[in-house]
Amino acid sequence: MSAKVMRGFVERISQVMGGTCPHHCHDPSPIAVAKFSGGVPSTDYAFEMICSTIRFGKGVTAEVGYDVRQLGSKHTLIVTDKNVVNTKAFESVSRSLQTLGMKFTVYDDVLIEPTDESMLKAVAYARNAGCDSFVAVGGGSVIDTTKAAALYCSNPEADFYDYVCPPFGQNLVPKNPMLPLIAVPTTAGTGSETTGAAIMDLPKHECKSGIRQRCIKPILAIVDPDNIKSMPRNVAIYSGFDVLCHALESYTALPYNKRVPRPSRPDLRPLYQGSNPISDVWSL
Known part of the structure; x- marks a missing residue:
């Protein structure tokens, strides 16, 4: 299917489904966006790519101990879940830290599809352990939970909802930078190892929300093809659909130069700025 045909297909779906947000529906005109956002139709003129550091290669997981040591870390928290803790990926991470004499603690109680409460549980554990760095070993749920921790x-003075996206949170800018986090993904769908987002369920509000901040991107993503060998078949299928949905976002998102209101300062430009020439190429 050509890109032109795909775009037409997605646009027809948008027209049928409708929607209220002009950033994600079929009426992306500046006037419609301004009416929705309460701003004036003065569009942005630039987009910004916030690139992540990625190390890719078979067996590269064994290098994580050196990266933690370079941080000058005194106590690392390895965050994972009850399934991944039994995989070769986790074994490689823990062995790398042990070999270099790095002190670490393991938290393996991450909830698949994390909630605000499960994230707060991880935060409390990390605080009590006194950790000063983090290594996330797992899929998107593990990495997102580690970002929150x-x-x-x-x-520590912040309320959980201070950094959660509206309408339930305040989306405040954190006062202090996040403690260093190295992500070791074991799935190939969410891309959480390179994003500034952490997604969670809010059962009380019966919705899904998240934290979107530039400062919560992992400092390093260790992408090792060996780590997806243990991925269950259904997880591989779900991950494939995840990638497809992210690609489709490039066809449905508002172009960066049609987004309003234009930020008054460059640092107020949002983390996700709409479709752009680079995302268009990658979505193919």
Whole structure:
């Protein structure tokens, strides 16, 4: 299917389904966006790519101990779940830290599809352990939970909803940078190892929300093809659909130069700025 045909297909779906947000529906005109956002139709003129550091290669997981040592870490928290803790990926990470004499603690109680409560549980564990760095070993749920733990450990005075996206949170900018986090993904769908987002369920509000901050991107993503060998078949299928949905976002998102209101300062430009020439190429 050509890109032109795909775009037409997605646009027809958008028209049928409708929607209220002009950033994600079929009426992306500046006037419609301004009416929705309460701003004036003065569009942005630039987009920004916030690139992540990625190390890729078979067996590269064994290098994580050197990276933790370079951080000058005194106590690392390895965050994972009850399934991944039994995999070769986790074994490689823990062995690498042990070989270099790095002190670490393991938290393996991450909830698949994390909630605000499960994230707070991880935050409390990390605080009590006194960890100053984090290594996330797992899929998107593990990495997102680790982002929350690292963020709130460095901002202990913050309420959980201070950094959660509206309408339930305030989306405040954290006062302190997140403690260093290295992500070792064991799935190939969410891309959480390179994003500034942490997604969670809010059962009380019966919805899914998240934290979106530039400062919660992992400092390093260790992408090792060996780590997806243990991925269950259904997880591989779900991950494939995840990738497809992210690609489709490039066809449905508002172009960066049609987004309003234009930020008054460059640092107020949002983390996700709409479709752009680079995302268009990658979505193919």
